[in-house]
Amino acid sequence: MQATKETKKKERKAKAPESAAKPTPGPIPGETKEQEERRLIALLQAADTPEFDKDVACRRLGIIGTRASVPALAALLDDDHLCDVARWALEKIPDPSVDKALRAALNKTKGRNRIAVINSIGARGDRGAVAGLAKSMRDSDEGVALAAAAALGRIGGPEAVSALTQAMGSGPAAVRAEAGDALTRIAEGMLSAGQNAEAVKLFDAVRAAKPAKSVLLAAMRGAILARKSEGAALLIEQIKGEDWEMCDVALRAAREVPGPEVTKTLAAEVAKLPPPKQILLLKALGDRHDRAALPAALEAAKSTDAKVRAAAVETLGQIGDESAVPALFAAATDSEPAVARLALASLIGMPDEGGKVNPAILARIEDKDAKVRAAAVEAAGKRHLPKAAAAIARAAEDGDVQVRVAAMKGLAALAIMQKGDAKEKEAARAAALALAEKLAASHAFEAAEAKRKLTEPLAPEGFVKIVSPGLSGGAAKAKQEKKQQ
Amino acid sequence: MSRKGIQFNRRSFLKGAAALAAAPTIIPATALGREGRAAPSERVVMGALGIGNRGTFDLKRLIAFGDVQFVAIADVRQENRERVKKLIDDEYGFNSTKPYIDFREMLAREDIDAVLIATGDRWHALAASWAMKAGKDVYCEKPCSMSIAQGRFMADTARRYNRVYQAGTQRRSEEPFVFLMEMARRGMLGQIKTLTAHIMARAATHQWFPPEPEPPREVLDWDMFLGPTPWRPYNKRFIQWHWHSDMHGGGIPEWGSHTFDMAQWAHDSENSAPIEYEYPNNDTGDGFVCTYADGVKLVFKGSDPAFPPGGTCGIKVEGTEGWAACSDHYDTAFEPKSLAGEREKIIAEYQARTGRVFDHWRDFVDCVKSRRLAVAHAEVAHRSTSIAHVANIAMELKRNVKWDPVKEEFPGDEEANRLRSRPMRAPWRL
Numbered sequence: 001m002q003a004t005k006e007t008k009k010k011e012r013k014a015k016a017p018e019s020a021a022k023p024t025p026g027p028i029p030g031e032t033k034e035q036e037e038r039r040l041i042a043l044l045q046a047a048d049t050p051e052f053d054k055d056v057a058c059r060r061l062g063i064i065g066t067r068a069s070v071p072a073l074a075a076l077l078d079d080d081h082l083c084d085v086a087r088w089a090l091e092k093i094p095d096p097s098v099d100k101a102l103r104a105a106l107n108k109t110k111g112r113n114r115i116a117v118i119n120s121i122g123a124r125g126d127r128g129a130v131a132g133l134a135k136s137m138r139d140s141d142e143g144v145a146l147a148a149a150a151a152l153g154r155i156g157g158p159e160a161v162s163a164l165t166q167a168m169g170s171g172p173a174a175v176r177a178e179a180g181d182a183l184t185r186i187a188e189g190m191l192s193a194g195q196n197a198e199a200v201k202l203f204d205a206v207r208a209a210k211p212a213k214s215v216l217l218a219a220m221r222g223a224i225l226a227r228k229s230e231g232a233a234l235l236i237e238q239i240k241g242e243d244w245e246m247c248d249v250a251l252r253a254a255r256e257v258p259g260p261e262v263t264k265t266l267a268a269e270v271a272k273l274p275p276p277k278q279i280l281l282l283k284a285l286g287d288r289h290d291r292a293a294l295p296a297a298l299e300a301a302k303s304t305d306a307k308v309r310a311a312a313v314e315t316l317g318q319i320g321d322e323s324a325v326p327a328l329f330a331a332a333t334d335s336e337p338a339v340a341r342l343a344l345a346s347l348i349g350m351p352d353e354g355g356k357v358n359p360a361i362l363a364r365i366e367d368k369d370a371k372v373r374a375a376a377v378e379a380a381g382k383r384h385l386p387k388a389a390a391a392i393a394r395a396a397e398d399g400d401v402q403v404r405v406a407a408m409k410g411l412a413a414l415a416i417m418q419k420g421d422a423k424e425k426e427a428a429r430a431a432a433l434a435l436a437e438k439l440a441a442s443h444a445f446e447a448a449e450a451k452r453k454l455t456e457p458l459a460p461e462g463f464v465k466i467v468s469p470g471l472s473g474g475a476a477k478a479k480q481e482k483k484q485q
Numbered sequence: 486m487s488r489k490g491i492q493f494n495r496r497s498f499l500k501g502a503a504a505l506a507a508a509p510t511i512i513p514a515t516a517l518g519r520e521g522r523a524a525p526s527e528r529v530v531m532g533a534l535g536i537g538n539r540g541t542f543d544l545k546r547l548i549a550f551g552d553v554q555f556v557a558i559a560d561v562r563q564e565n566r567e568r569v570k571k572l573i574d575d576e577y578g579f580n581s582t583k584p585y586i587d588f589r590e591m592l593a594r595e596d597i598d599a600v601l602i603a604t605g606d607r608w609h610a611l612a613a614s615w616a617m618k619a620g621k622d623v624y625c626e627k628p629c630s631m632s633i634a635q636g637r638f639m640a641d642t643a644r645r646y647n648r649v650y651q652a653g654t655q656r657r658s659e660e661p662f663v664f665l666m667e668m669a670r671r672g673m674l675g676q677i678k679t680l681t682a683h684i685m686a687r688a689a690t691h692q693w694f695p696p697e698p699e700p701p702r703e704v705l706d707w708d709m710f711l712g713p714t715p716w717r718p719y720n721k722r723f724i725q726w727h728w729h730s731d732m733h734g735g736g737i738p739e740w741g742s743h744t745f746d747m748a749q750w751a752h753d754s755e756n757s758a759p760i761e762y763e764y765p766n767n768d769t770g771d772g773f774v775c776t777y778a779d780g781v782k783l784v785f786k787g788s789d790p791a792f793p794p795g796g797t798c799g800i801k802v803e804g805t806e807g808w809a810a811c812s813d814h815y816d817t818a819f820e821p822k823s824l825a826g827e828r829e830k831i832i833a834e835y836q837a838r839t840g841r842v843f844d845h846w847r848d849f850v851d852c853v854k855s856r857r858l859a860v861a862h863a864e865v866a867h868r869s870t871s872i873a874h875v876a877n878i879a880m881e882l883k884r885n886v887k888w889d890p891v892k893e894e895f896p897g898d899e900e901a902n903r904l905r906s907r908p909m910r911a912p913w914r915l
Binding site: 063 | 620646716827834836837857882900910914
């Protein structure tokens with residue numbers, strides 16, 4: 001919300017126009033693109049053209065320029081101010097004369113301009129420049145060497161791989177790291193192109209070369225993903241290992257490598273890990289949304305570690321089916337309030353794709369354990385299960401206060417639901433109305449309002465407002481009863 | 486709230502972690518240590534990069550978490566460095582925040598886990614990529630890039646280096662917007678026909694100002710201020726960088742970063758984009774129409790009080806059976822009204838399915854710890870921002886364009902393809 005105020009402020013400021021200090025060599029009406037290009041070339045070549053106009057001309061030639069523009073643009077490659085707009089325009093022109101001009105400039109320019117030229121060669125993917133770039137990786141100017149390594153990573157191909165592999169093995173640390181980065185970039189390109197075997201080979205070569213840690217991590221990620229399901233073993237090795245950064249890599253890859261077999265392999269490891277890693281792996285398994293992990297999550301829900309139980313019930317909410325319902329009800333009675341709260345959230349929110357979760361919840365609505373009854377009536381109401389209306393209404397008179405409060409919450413949710421069979425909805429509203437009437441003694445006005453509102457079609461907001469005081473009353477009563485206990 | 490007197494040591498952080506232990510989404514202290522350091526997972530050590538007004542807002546949200554510790558500020562402007570250092574030092578009660586002019590020096594610190602990036606837009610993609618390459622997780626203000634090429638590079642870098650990236654599109658973590666998105670995605674509004682997204686109807690322009698003497702580097706490092714922006718002579722008027730087209734994408738990405746992101750979410754096309762873009766014959770982008778492959782329209786609308794339900798930076802989804810809209814300062818508006826009855830259930834299911842919290846900054850910190858993708862991760866941020874870039878290219882060319890979201894190119898349209906990248910000043914590169 002803060003952003004809006006700031007944006008408005010910016011907008012107000014921006015509305016005060018600031019005049020341009022220079023005119024622009026803009027398009028002339030009726031001019032063809034060929035005519036425009038010729039005019040802009042002449043403008044670039046004129047000695048008295050202001051720098052700003054040349055800047056604008058380069059940008060326009062980047063869009064419409066052809067082979068004809070190359071000499072005029074290339075002449076600016078050693079211009080400290082205009083080199084970058086000129087080379088951007090050159091990058092866009094699909095003609096070999098550009099590559100020739102850039103390669104020539106590679107040997108003539110220095111410092112920042114030389115780096116600029118190298119960046120453009122990389123952007124064009126000019127394989128003819130690989131030898132020159134390989135030499136540049138050994139330049140005494142580290143900025144030049146780094147740019148050359150990066151450019152080779154964009155160009156790719158066997159010659160670039162060879163040069164980069166060599167550079168990764170010796171020379172300044174920064175250049176070695178950049179060469180490693182470039183190689184992982186090439187390997188990723190192979191992976192994207194479906195050349196997994198080649199990618200595995202290159203990722204493994206990078207790993208074996210003991211590169212900078214950041215590069216090693218990137219190569220490990222690639223090595224796992226490129227192996228597809230066969231990468232599970234490498235993945236688990238990292239999760240089990242002592243290196244937490246490698247574990248991070250594996251936890252992300254655990255969400256990306258597809259296939260139920262991978263899920264099963266990962267799930268089988270959960271119980272073998274120390275609790276902190278169990279939590280992390282359970283979360284990753286939840287994000288895979290694959291029920292093959294269900295047995296592991298159910299087992300973890302019985303952990304002696306409360307945080308593991310909490311992670312397990314969250315995961316069950318993501319991937320659970322009816323077989324998870326008993327475990328979630330057990331967790332709803334957990335002595336750790338956070339676990340119980342999460343279990344209820346999972347019971348309310350978990351999907352019912354097979355049509356068996358809802359019956360499993362309804363079956364617990366009259367459980368002998370009050371905590372389970374409370375969770376069941378609240379979940380049934382909030383899941384909008386109209387079949388539960390009568391049972392929830394009965395629960396409103398339960399001997400246990402937490403069940404009564406849960407029943408009110410459940411009925412409130414039922415009364416305002418819109419989906420489902422008309423008769424069921426009506427029954428749910430009637431049950432809610434009956435409850436509202438029972439509140440009449442202490443909330444006469446609100447009850448009358450409830451009756452009025454509930455007889456109107458589709459009045460959800462009204463009901464919420466009306467029942468809320470009742471709920472507050474219930475909560476207050478519960479507090480009082482607790483005190484008395 | 487000041488935390489004066491808190492000691493930066495393991496003990497105090499463990500205490501902080503214990504307080505958070507009640508929230509089971511927090512990973513326990515021993516779970517996420519970094520190599521060579523003693524179980525520091527109780528907190529995420531952060532650096533701040535380019536902190537003006539919006540960045541200060543973000544920083545205050547993050548620093549409020551007991552498990553986040555800011556240790557450094559990098560900013561090319563002395564006044565920002567000093568102001569933010571004071572803010573952080575005051576929060577902790579110690580003169581401990583290290584200021585940097587060049588963010589690369591800050592990123593070289595091994596003790597920093599993550600960075601908050603709230604620089605000018607021109608730096609977003611590059612600074613984020615640089616940081617991720619250095620092994621840092623990133624919370625970055627929107628827009629995530631200044632060009633399609635920059636966005637692709639940033640998203641690829643995040644993936645390659647296994648980093649958590651959260652774009653500052655915080656509406657993804659706000660319940661009213663989530664309610665709208667879920668209604669749309671579940672078909673509760675019927676078949677979606679039109680998505681209307683607010684933009685700021687104003688174009689950025691390219692201009693230089695008369696040269697002025699550059700201030701000392703300590704006061705303002707003009708070279709780093711420009712960063713990847715093509716050279717121009719110094720003039721203090723550039724300090725307000727908005728609406729200068731090399732530094733700011735204009736009104737379309739300004740709000741479109743948020744509203745197109747929501748449109749993509751509502752339409753369930755977060756890894757794709759519209760394929761046709763109709764130039765509206767004006768200079769502001771108001772009324773721009775994009776069409777998805779399934780025929781759904783995404784219409785850009787300038788700020789308009791008549792746009793239901795009013796407000797700013799809003800989104801409206803219209804389907805065959807209803808509509809829903811949401812914008813800043815307003816709760817979700819929708820028809821039929823009866824959908825209100827489904828709200829709590831929808832939100833409960835969303836949270837159970839995704840495990841997301843309704844706090845964008847908290848989602849980032851949680852993801853730094855759990856290594857899951859943040860809710861506004863790099864790829865979705867790049868995809869929604871790409872819509873703004875593609876539209877801006879149509880605006881520059883003053884004509885309709887077609888876009889292939891799989892190949893990320895304009896089919897058979899060389900002029901438009903040339904504009905997928907912007908000129909960038911060396912040594913900065915993709």
